[in-house]
Amino acid sequence: MQKFSAFSLARQALGRHLGWTPQWRSVAPKPSYDAIIVGGGGHGLGTAYYLAKQHGLRNIAVVEKGWLAGGNTARNTTIIRSNYLFEQSSSYYEHALKLWETLSEELNYNVMFSQRGCLMIAHTVHDVQVFKRHVYANRLNGIDNEWMTPEEAKAFCPPLNISPNIRYPVLGASLQRRAGTARHDAVAWGFARAASDMGVDIIENCEVTGIDRDAAGNVTGVQTTRGPIRSKKVGVSAAGHSSVVLGMAGIRLPLQVNPLQALVSEPVKPAFPCVVMSNTIHAYISQSDKGEMVIGAGTDSYVSYTQRGGMHVPAHTLEAICELVPDFRRLRMLRSWGGITDNTPDRSPITAKTSVPGLYVNCGWGTGGFKATPGAANLFAWTIARDEPHPINAPFTIERFRDGALIDEAAAAAVAH
C-alpha cells in the first residue's frame, strides 16, 4: 500500500500526481468468505478492518448496495463526543473517542479529527438541570465535561447571542473540550484503504437480497444482485435498512426509520470556533475546513426511507439559529440533503449477536452513530470474531427491548447526537 508521508507527497507533486494508485482494490465477489459484512459505510468498513487487523481473519467481504459510504456516513454533520448520560453509553462512546484520537496515525490517513470542543446550550431551567446532571455523571465516569455560565460560553464561542431577551435565551452550557468533528469521507476511505490492503474485498453495487440458512437455522451465506456468496458469519451494518436485511432472516428489529436533514452555507473565513448544539431548537452547528457552516436539523417526524425531508424542519432550525447566532442572518445556504436514520425506542444502539447463529447486527445508531464509528466497528468485529460481545457492548442487545433493561438516552439527551 502507498504510504502517505511528507516525502511521498513531495515525490508525487514532482511527478504531477500521476503516480498515485487506487486506494482500494475493485473486485468481483468470490464464491465464499470467512465473514461477510453487509453495508459499506464507516461502521461496516471499520468492522472489516478490525476483523483483519485484530482477529486474524483475512478472507472478508464488505458488500455495499450503492457506492462506498454513500449512506449516512457521507451525509452526517460529523459531531463527535462521548458525554452521554448513562455509564453503559459513555463507556461505549468514550471507547470510540479514544480510538478517534489516534485514528489518523493508525490508518496512515488524515481523518481530520479536530477536537475543538462541543458546547451544548441550555435554554430552560429543565435544560440546566439535565446538563448539570450530565456533567456530574460524566465526571464520575472519568469523562471530561464542564458547566459554563452564559458569559463563559460566549467567551468560548464569541458569535453566540447571550441576550436574555430572545426566544431561546442562553442560560448556560456544558462543554466537552475533547469533543469535535472529523472528515466523514476520509474515515470511510481510510478504513477501506487499510482493510483492502490486508486482503478485504470491498464490493460495491452489490445489494444483499436474501440470507441463506441451513436446516438447523445457521447462516450459510447471502443472496446478492451479483450472485450468491457463502459464509458462516454475516454481520449487518446497514443503518436505516437494517430491519429490511434482518427481516430476510425472519428477525424483527425494534427500529423506526426517519429522515434527518442537514444543510451547509456558503463558505466564509473562520468565524465559528467550536461545535454548538441546542437540543431545544434541534440545531447543531460547526464550521468545516472549507469554511461552510454545517448545520443539522431535527428528525422529520414521519417514517420514510427517502434521503430528503420536509422543508419546514430546516426552516425552523434556521429561524432559531439566526436568533442564537445573529451573524448567520447574512449567510446564504448552499445545499441541503437528508439521510435515513435507524432509531430504537431508547435511542441507544444494538451491537450484538442475533437469535440466528452466525448472524450479527450493529444498528440503531439513529441520529448519532458517526461519533461511534471506530468504537462500534472495533466492538462489532470482536463480537463477530468471538461469537460473544465485548463487555462494553454486552448491554446493547436486541433482547433489552423484551427484558426492559433499556439504556434511555432519549429522555436524557433529547437529540442523541
Ligand SMILES: Cc1cc2nc3c(=O)[nH]c(=O)nc-3n(C[C@H](O)[C@H](O)[C@H](O)COP(=O)(O)OP(=O)(O)OC[C@H]3O[C@@H](n4cnc5c(N)ncnc54)[C@H](O)[C@@H]3O)c2cc1C
Ligand atoms: C443529516 C444527518 C446528520 C447526522 N449527524 C451526526 C452527527 O453529527 N454525529 C453523529 O455521531 N452522527 C450523526 N448522524 C448519524 C450517522 O450519520 C450514522 O449513525 C452513521 O453514519 C451510521 O454509519 P453506518 O456505517 O452504520 O451507516 P451508513 O453509512 O448509512 O452505511 C450503511 C450502508 O448499508 C448499505 N446497505 C443498506 N442495505 C443494503 C443491502 N441490502 N445490501 C448491501 N448494502 C446495503 C447502504 O447503502 C449504506 O451505504 C447523522 C445522520 C444524518 C442523516
